[in-house]
Amino acid sequence: DDGTRALEDDPVHGALAARAAAGRRAAEESATPPEVAALRIVDAILDDEAPLRVACDPLGAAMLAAWDEARHEEWLRGFAAGLEATPRAPRDPEAD
Secondary structure, eight states, X not given: OOSHHHHTTOTTTHHHHHHHHHXXXXXXXXXXXXXXXXXXXXXXXXOTTSOSOOOSSHHHHHHHHHHHHSOHHHHHHXXXXXXXXXXOOOOOGGGO
């Protein structure tokens, strides 16, 4: 247990803890063993032709691809929305 089970009953953080735990369980299925990830990281560091951002597992590769495809602000909004217990509509900058 990583501590999220205790938080799932918390009235303030319960929904976020439950979503985080579910996401973690889903990611564990595609987890790369630490030894394999370490070798990929070392290979990327030693490869003078490697890009500046290199993933060591499929989940990281998918996250980098999504990050490369989105504008920075859009990516951050999507990331932040995943942290909210109740996602809210995007803010209208012209309404400010």
